[in-house]
Amino acid sequence: MSKVHLVRSGLDELLAGLQEGDPVPAERDLAVRFAVARDTVRQALHELLLEGRVQRRGRGTVVAKPKLVQPLSLKSYTEGAEQMGRKPGRILVAWEEVAATADLSAGLDVGLGLPVMHLERVLLADNERIGLESTYLPLPRFARLYDTFDPETSLYAAIRATGVQFASALERIETILPTPREAGLLLTTTAMPMLHLHRRSLDSEGRPIEVVRALYRGDRVAFQTVLVDGA
Structure with missing residues (x-):
């Protein structure tokens, strides 16, 4: 040894x-x-x-505190944190309109170059910075959020309040290293492994709701799901 x-x-x-x-x-x-x-x-x-x-x-x-364990489900970050007895929070980094790239155009079913809503926030658990989330939404469908949504609260709750219900999502998780900007926002270093989550959510009619790119600190967050034999 x-x-x-x-x-x-x-x-x-x-x-x-x-x-x-x-x-x-x-x-x-x-x-x-x-x-x-x-x-x-x-x-x-x-x-x-x-x-x-x-x-x-x-x-x-x-x-250290135990890692925050997030469910791999259509529950929001807020719901996952509260289930573990942790206090969720957010710091707004950017809330803006950006031109749809080829990936966003396909993911959100909007025209290439048309404006989409971009919301970037640092995710907190008990005031500790644990994640950085970028959410892209089709602007015509969710423009009302500019008047009704508090970016320090749950986005999923605000979306559901508009009458839109999440029905399914395709989610991929990989391990990457953060950029200097991302590491700075998360108060860590570029050597800290990150869990990179990419999600595309749809409503019950198959219409795109969001495309999400999120980074979670590998030392502070873990993901879990329940597997059921479908045979």
């Missing part, structure tokens, strides 16, 4: 005896405890950081 794995095993035992928010001993103290170089401790702590088990706070490291 490598020295990093030995340190990881020791840290696993150490973390099992700590509570959320408790400080993790300093690198130099851990190096002495496990009789290894500080670089070895730093590598083990970095692995725990990427897994979301610890997080940086100031110059130190503390035990």
Whole structure:
């Protein structure tokens, strides 16, 4: 077993005896405890950081909150966060009209180059930045949102309030690294793996509702779904 794995095993035992928010001993103290170089401790702590088990706070490291587990369903981010007892929130980054690219034209069934509504928001859980969401909506269908929607609240609730019901969605999740801008908005680094979610939602008549591109911090969010045997 490598020295990093030995340190990881020791840290696993150490973390099992700590509570959320408790400080993790300093690198130099851990190096002495496990009789290894500080670089070895730093590598083990970095692995725990990427897994979301610890997080940086100031110059130190503390035990992290459990990851926010989001359901893979047509529920909104708000509903998923509240189910875990977390307080959802949002910071508005942009709310604008943009010209439909080829992908947006196909995804939203609008003419190429025609304006679509773009809403970009940082997603919060208990005031912690965990995601960055860009939603594109067909403008003629949802222009009224400019007068009725508070961008710090649930977009799905606002859409449903217009009488539109979500019926189905195609969703794809991949792992990517953020751009410097995205990392800055999420208060992390470009080395932090992100869960990249792409979704296209339809109503009961098969009409497009939205195209969404969202990034979630891999150390703070996980996704789950229920699988049922369809045989």
